[in-house]
Amino acid sequence: MTAASSRGALTTQSVTAAAVELADDVGLEAMTMRRLAQALEVTPMALYKHVDNREKLIDLMFDRLVIQMAPELAEPDPSSALSGVSDAGSSADWRDVLREQILAARATMMSHPWSFEAIQTRTLASPVVLAYMDRLMGIMFRGGLSADLVHHAMHTLSTRMWGFTHDVLPTPSASEAAAESGGELVSEDAALASFAASFPHIVRMAMTAPGAAGQCDADAEFGFALDILIDAFEQRRLSGWSSTSAHS
Amino acid sequence: MTAASSRGALTTQSVTAAAVELADDVGLEAMTMRRLAQALEVTPMALYKHVDNREKLIDLMFDRLVIQMAPELAEPDPSSALSGVSDAGSSADWRDVLREQILAARATMMSHPWSFEAIQTRTLASPVVLAYMDRLMGIMFRGGLSADLVHHAMHTLSTRMWGFTHDVLPTPSASEAAAESGGELVSEDAALASFAASFPHIVRMAMTAPGAAGQCDADAEFGFALDILIDAFEQRRLSGWSSTSAHS
DNA sequence: ACTGTAGGTGTACGCTGTATACATGTCAAG
DNA sequence: CTTGACATGTATACAGCGTACACCTACAGT
Secondary structure, eight states, X not given: OOHHHHTOOOOHHHHHHHHXXXXXXXXXXXXXXXXXXXXXXXXGGGXXXXXXXXXXXXXXXXXXXXXXXXXXXXXXXXXXXXXXXXXXSTTSOHHHHHHHHHHHHHXXXXXXXXXXXXXXXXOSOOHHHHHHHHHHHHHXXXXXXXXXXXXXXXXXXXXXXXXXXXXXXXXXXXXXXHHHHXXXXXXXXXXXXXXXXXXXXXXXXXXXXXXXXSOOOHHHHHHXXXXXXXXXXXXXXXXXXXXXXXXX | OOHHHHTOOOOHHHHHHHHHHHHHHHOTTTOOHHHHHHHTTSOGGGGGGTOSOHHHHHHHHHHHHHHHHSGGGGOSOTTTTTTOSOOOSTTSOHHHHHXXXXXXXXXXXXXXXXXXXXXXXXXXXXXXXXXXXXXXXXHHXXXXXXXXXXXXXHHHXXXXXXXXXXXXXXXXXXXXXXXXXXXXXXXXXXXHHHHHHHOHHHHHHHHHSTTTSSOOOHHHHHHHHHHHHHHHHHHHHHTTOOGGGOOO
């Protein structure tokens, strides 16, 4: 009997879970492969049987957080919870749904402080993250926002609220995602179709919003957000706003 | 004649400058002490005569960027450019001044991509960063914003536009700053007074804004920003906004 | 019973930041 | 002019990192 077998078998899931726990305790930088192995009472190299490398592990850790924000994203089959969000009655204002969703995301990230650092260094959006963003866009589309506005809103929210700075649209990872969710070796067309099936709102936005298809103007996006904020400050200045008498 | 002397003497400045250049080329993570030493044609340990350690070097690198955003902050003597910003004629709308300033900051950061990663991992605000923030607050105070609103606005802007998540007010670093700018060993009162002299707007905000003296409610700050954005989206939805016909 | 494979171990390499001890060139005091 | 302190660069070394590679070993399927 090996040390590992006494503690139960390792899986990608269990390794990821242990990594999250360790990072919670000691921070992301101190979450080393060796320390993680030690926590699992296992040799460092054992981890690599379940995880490609440290960077990919951090990807998995973050995915885990995203799933915690929106558990229905765990489904590998996209057809189950098709256009997500327990938005059951359409009675709720889209703004409330969106706010609730983002505050929940924030709460999750706040309880895992390493996630802020992690998000900044991720370069590609994983399928899970794409699904999460698709869900956010779904909320806005159902609220009646144009693709153009959804596009800008996503940039504003993601760059600011999440720290995502990078592109959302079909990346290598997106094709991978499609390939995974689909069958084996599929044609590129089929991969794209699968992508569209999994992330309908992302595709809708990309197809409809001006400039979203090519690469979008990052400076314009930034200015969009900045003007919103500055205008809001001015408006509150004029109306004698005070935090103690905050409205709703 | 050593290899170093052929290339001119090392200084903290020259090391920092070389570090910035190297990070621009290869990224922050790949900017290792050894590579930096090699670029300077010097032994790795030579760097430590001019820089405490790698983390402090990154602090210096970032300070350098901040000074590039606002060159007058380079003055070690705060009395020279007292309440900063070439705001000469008070004719300009504070919003334009602020926007211009932030866009300049962004331009600087965009041309040094490592700065985004760097900013996230900094834990304390350096005197230079404090001075920069003080300047930003000065713009808002002169625009007529209340301390309360300045406080919220700074949180909104700094968390979102910069990524600052941490406290602004008297930190260990602040006391250091005061001690440096002052004389030798001074009393804590004197240090505080020096701080107030160097960063008048920060102190004004801290003394006046409700809750700013203690620790402020991070969740409330976040909600403040979030509501601004969501409300702005709704407003644009209702008015049929489109990015192609952007107003100013 | 045989064998392939999945999942562990052990060892080793190149890299990192940096502590410590040492050399040397410069400049001030005697 | 000598002397010695000091500032600055060097040399060596260590602990820790991610991970490639070779190996073992227990179980699954034929």
